[in-house]
Amino acid sequence: MTEFLVTSYSNPDLDGTACSFAYAEFLRKNNKEAEPGLFGKPDDEAKFLLEKLNLKISSSLDLIEEVNQIALVDASNLEWLNQSIDKSKISQIIDHREHNLSEEFDGESQIELVGAAATLIAEKFKNSEVEISEESAELLYCAIADNTVDFQANVTTKRDKDAADWLENKFSDKNVLQEIFSVKSDFDKPVSEKVKNDYYNTNLAGRKVGIAQIEALGAEKFIEENSEEILSVMWRLKQRENLDHVFLTSIDIREELNIFTALEQSKKILENALNLQFKNNKAKDSRMLLRKEIIPKVKEELE
Numbered sequence: 001m002t003e004f005l006v007t008s009y010s011n012p013d014l015d016g017t018a019c020s021f022a023y024a025e026f027l028r029k030n031n032k033e034a035e036p037g038l039f040g041k042p043d044d045e046a047k048f049l050l051e052k053l054n055l056k057i058s059s060s061l062d063l064i065e066e067v068n069q070i071a072l073v074d075a076s077n078l079e080w081l082n083q084s085i086d087k088s089k090i091s092q093i094i095d096h097r098e099h100n101l102s103e104e105f106d107g108e109s110q111i112e113l114v115g116a117a118a119t120l121i122a123e124k125f126k127n128s129e130v131e132i133s134e135e136s137a138e139l140l141y142c143a144i145a146d147n148t149v150d151f152q153a154n155v156t157t158k159r160d161k162d163a164a165d166w167l168e169n170k171f172s173d174k175n176v177l178q179e180i181f182s183v184k185s186d187f188d189k190p191v192s193e194k195v196k197n198d199y200y201n202t203n204l205a206g207r208k209v210g211i212a213q214i215e216a217l218g219a220e221k222f223i224e225e226n227s228e229e230i231l232s233v234m235w236r237l238k239q240r241e242n243l244d245h246v247f248l249t250s251i252d253i254r255e256e257l258n259i260f261t262a263l264e265q266s267k268k269i270l271e272n273a274l275n276l277q278f279k280n281n282k283a284k285d286s287r288m289l290l291r292k293e294i295i296p297k298v299k300e301e302l303e
């Protein structure tokens, strides 16, 4: 019998995965019975790092029945959770998103707008007596770098940099970040897989909106070379998931820009929400906006 399940959204990214693993460790080292769990499949970067560190995280579905409490990490929007979660069991929320529903939640919540939820977990170790394992330090460090696009995105704060500096001395593998960014920049797979690697749909102002995100070295070239196919992947997603809008936001880490790709009927919404100018089905922007910054603006426009 485990008291706590520590988990995130379905198909978590490196931040959600790292936070689940490391926060469960933090709770255990503070004498609570806790286990990390994942819903769905972690994204490519998270999968790569778990394999490299030889870590296996259980499926949340296997743990959910037997736990009394759920701690949600890198997640706060209760509408986005896996259907099998009994919301009355959620006792803690730790997240860094502006768009969340934590106000409808009466447990313990920590929502702070830093670049990565991993920063919030790292600070807990840093401010306490308990030692962090090498695995957790490496996971959290990579998660912060990954979520802030190597500390370049607007969402990056001093707290993220301080946490990363502290974590960096707690593990030995100094090449790992370079490897993570090569995984992110691996275009040697079908276009549809690349587009859907970091994708979900969400309800924004009553509209069902699908949003895919790519952050990579060479993202611009990938978009230029595969426009037609990307549009047809989005069209199929729109049909299958019955979406009102669907778009892809890509960050080219080298060129330091966003490229938005959208179907015809979603261009106007994005142009207004983000002050963009589409040419054909693409729009470029130099702000390096992350999806978590884009969502509140699109939601406002749809309202």
Ligand SMILES: [Mn+2]
Binding pocket: 015, 016, 074, 096, 115, 116, 117, 147
């Ligand atoms: Mn995150």
